[in-house]
Amino acid sequence: MLGVSRLTRRYGGITALDDVSLEIAPGEIVGLLGANGAGKSTLLRTAAGLQPPDAGTVTIAGMDLWATPVEAKRRLGYAAEEPTFYEELSAEEYLAFVSAVRGLDAPAARERAALLFGVLGLSGRTSEPVQQFSHGMRKKLSFVAAVLHRPPVLLCDEALEGFDASGALAAKEELRALAAAGTAILFSSHVTETIERLCDRAILLHRGRVVRELDRSVWGGPPAGPSPLEREFLVVSGSTDG
Amino acid sequence: MPVSRQASAFRQLERTLTRRRLLQLDPRMRGEIALLSLLIAGFLFWQVRVPLDGLTRARGPLAGTAVIVVAWLTLAGLGGILAGTRHVRCLEAGPAGPEWLALPCEHGPLEHHLAWASRSRAWWLVIPALGVLAAAVGLMPTWWLAPLAAAFALLLYAASTLGCAIAYRAVRITPRKAGLHRIEQILSQAAPRLMRRRVPSPDWQPAPAWVALAAKDLRITLRLGSVLRSVSLPVALGGLSLLAWQIPGEPATRHFAAFTLILLAAATLAEWLAMLAGSDPFGVLRVLPIGVATVWGARFAWGAAGTLLLVLGQAIAARELAPHAWQLFLIWSGAATLTIATLGVNYGVTLFPRADLAQRLLGLALGLAVVASVMLPLSGWIVLLAAVLHSARRLPHWSRLEES
Numbered sequence: 001m002l003g004v005s006r007l008t009r010r011y012g013g014i015t016a017l018d019d020v021s022l023e024i025a026p027g028e029i030v031g032l033l034g035a036n037g038a039g040k041s042t043l044l045r046t047a048a049g050l051q052p053p054d055a056g057t058v059t060i061a062g063m064d065l066w067a068t069p070v071e072a073k074r075r076l077g078y079a080a081e082e083p084t085f086y087e088e089l090s091a092e093e094y095l096a097f098v099s100a101v102r103g104l105d106a107p108a109a110r111e112r113a114a115l116l117f118g119v120l121g122l123s124g125r126t127s128e129p130v131q132q133f134s135h136g137m138r139k140k141l142s143f144v145a146a147v148l149h150r151p152p153v154l155l156c157d158e159a160l161e162g163f164d165a166s167g168a169l170a171a172k173e174e175l176r177a178l179a180a181a182g183t184a185i186l187f188s189s190h191v192t193e194t195i196e197r198l199c200d201r202a203i204l205l206h207r208g209r210v211v212r213e214l215d216r217s218v219w220g221g222p223p224a225g226p227s228p229l230e231r232e233f234l235v236v237s238g239s240t241d242g
Numbered sequence: 243m244p245v246s247r248q249a250s251a252f253r254q255l256e257r258t259l260t261r262r263r264l265l266q267l268d269p270r271m272r273g274e275i276a277l278l279s280l281l282i283a284g285f286l287f288w289q290v291r292v293p294l295d296g297l298t299r300a301r302g303p304l305a306g307t308a309v310i311v312v313a314w315l316t317l318a319g320l321g322g323i324l325a326g327t328r329h330v331r332c333l334e335a336g337p338a339g340p341e342w343l344a345l346p347c348e349h350g351p352l353e354h355h356l357a358w359a360s361r362s363r364a365w366w367l368v369i370p371a372l373g374v375l376a377a378a379v380g381l382m383p384t385w386w387l388a389p390l391a392a393a394f395a396l397l398l399y400a401a402s403t404l405g406c407a408i409a410y411r412a413v414r415i416t417p418r419k420a421g422l423h424r425i426e427q428i429l430s431q432a433a434p435r436l437m438r439r440r441v442p443s444p445d446w447q448p449a450p451a452w453v454a455l456a457a458k459d460l461r462i463t464l465r466l467g468s469v470l471r472s473v474s475l476p477v478a479l480g481g482l483s484l485l486a487w488q489i490p491g492e493p494a495t496r497h498f499a500a501f502t503l504i505l506l507a508a509a510t511l512a513e514w515l516a517m518l519a520g521s522d523p524f525g526v527l528r529v530l531p532i533g534v535a536t537v538w539g540a541r542f543a544w545g546a547a548g549t550l551l552l553v554l555g556q557a558i559a560a561r562e563l564a565p566h567a568w569q570l571f572l573i574w575s576g577a578a579t580l581t582i583a584t585l586g587v588n589y590g591v592t593l594f595p596r597a598d599l600a601q602r603l604l605g606l607a608l609g610l611a612v613v614a615s616v617m618l619p620l621s622g623w624i625v626l627l628a629a630v631l632h633s634a635r636r637l638p639h640w641s642r643l644e645e646s
Contacts, residue, residue, distance in 0.1 A: 048528075048529050049528060049529060049641075050524070050525060050528050050529065050644075050645070051644050051645070052642045052644070066641075066642075069531075069533065069641050070531045070532060070533050071531070072531075073529060073530060073531035073532075074531040076529070076531075078529045080525055083525065084523035084524065084525045084526055085523060085526065086458065086461075086462060086521070086522075086523065086526065088461070088462055088465035088466050089441075089458070089461060089462070089465075090440070090441045090444070092443060092444055093441065093444040093461065096444040096445070096446045097444075097454055097457075097458050098530065099446065100447070100448065100449045100451065100453075100454035101451045101454050101455070101530050101531070101532055102530065102531060103448070103451070105448070106446040106447055106448045107446065109446060110446040127440045127441055127442070127443060128439060128440055128441075129439060129441065129465075132439065
């Protein structure tokens with residue numbers, strides 16, 4: 001579903017990605033682990049079409065990203081590490097715009113957006129301009145925009161960083177639901193615990209190269225529900241929210 | 243840290259920032275700035291030289307010096323206003339730099355540093371001043387020029403400092419808190435001024451992507467102050483071009499005034515279109531399934547709509563022209579406006595996300611077209627069409643542009 005083949009990307013004299021290849025099958029959630037500067041964001045930005053590679057190809061659901069960008073991007077969702085928006089638009093206006101550009105069925109998209117806003121705890125704030133949003137709220141909006149069209153391929157760059165615990169749990173549920181419906185997900189994080197709980201497989205990136213690939217059998221255990229601490233948080237936030 | 247050491251640390255910071263900002267200008271931008279400076283200084287030289295020559299011949303060099311002093315005072319006054327208005331805006335919106343209140347800064351050096359940042363733009367007025375000074379060369383004793391130049395630098399410094407001081411006192415503080423220094427009150431109220439604002443729910447209507455983009459452009463224009471100011475200029479100039487037909491006197495004067503104002507309206511319309519392209523966050527458009535045709539089409543639609551409105555207005559306002567002249571005038575005005583608007587769209591799209599660069603190149607291309615037209619009638623069209631074609635050649639590269 002997502003194919004990255006011999007991808008190389010340089011910034012001046014620095015090689016940020018060096019001959020990286022990976023495949024993600026439909027329904028698979030693959031974690032991308034690496035230290036700061038390992039090349040995770042470069043890989044995801046290049047795979048999302050934000051910057052062209054110096055060498056190599058990216059295929060999204062069989063479409064070459066740089067040969068047929070529009071068709072490929074119809075099948076792609078991307079939640080950025082540092083998302084950017086039209087700051088003057090409200091969250092709902094932004095999603096209505098994204099929905100129209102993607103050619104989605106408007107009532108269905110509106111309903112899904114409302115549902116996602118609800119589970120992520122943004123419901124009361126969707127008519128405010130994005131410039132009034134906190135970092136976590138911006139990340140949630142970016143996540144909603146990325147999954148609104150249930151893309152066949154989803155790229156998440158530190159997507160849950162900044163989420164509160166209940167939002168993170170809801171987002172993980174959404175990711176699992178998407179994967180169950182056949183979405184191939186590449187999920188980058190530097191938090192190993194998130195990868196362990198969410199992903200079927202993990203790819204370790206170091207200095208722009210894939211140095212190891214591990215599957216769930218290495219760290220074991222099924223994807224668990226909330227941890228004891230998360231359960232306590234949910235109890236508290238649930239009671240304070242009324 | 244003692245005050246003197248802090249003051250010296252701020253001076254060091256200012257020197258470093260100045261050096262860094264100069265180094266950040268790429269060679270092409272430096273060339274453009276030099277060229278524009280030369281054009282401005284040259285224009286002023288051209289305007290001032292002949293009257294100054296006449297004056298010094300008739301009344302002596304002292305009279306010429308008096309004129310230069312008046313020019314100095316005017317430019318310095320403008321510098322003071324520029325620095326002051328910028329300072330008010332900076333203090334109200336929150337100045338650039340770190341969280342100043344989190345640092346153990348003494349009030350004096352911090353106030354001076356913030357004023358320094360606001361004063362920096364006033365120094366651009368040195369460029370027209372050089373044009374005026376160059377016009378005085380040979381008309382008065384040479385040794386007068388250096389003191390005149392120094393006097394201007396001092397005047398500009400004093401005026402911009404005064405402008406900032408007035409601006410500092412003019413910032414309203416509500417509510418006043420006892421025990422806090424004025425700069426602390428200003429900085430503490432600058433950040434949390436964001437009020438919870440809501441907008442009406444949007445229509446989730448299905449629409450072609452270019453229509454969604456164009457509708458989004460309208461929303462951004464109405465909500466973003468700088469873009470709104472940018473679009474108000476072509477609207478005002480377009481309105482004035484209609485009123486130009488009411489000027490009393492010769493019909494040729496009206497015709498000339500209307501056409502000049504149409505060209506100015508077209509240029510500012512193109513500038514708005516280039517600015518719109520720059521208002522797109524890079525990461526938003528690039529991950530959406532749209533190509534350059536959609537983006538270009540949305541912006542061109544606004545250019546075409548602006549042209550249509552202008553031509554319709556002129557069709558009503560210019561009824562005094564004979565039928566053949568009326569048709570020719572409308573075709574000429576429409577073609578010029580649409581071509582200039584297209585150039586703005588092309589630069590905006592192909593230089594995305596560098597709207598500043600797009601606007602500068604647009605200004606240069608239009609300036610060259612005007613110069614060419616003045617030198618050889620109609621040759622401006624050749625320059626303009628060449629610029630449109632040249633910029634259009636880069637459109638296919640849009641999908642491979644990178645965030646700068």
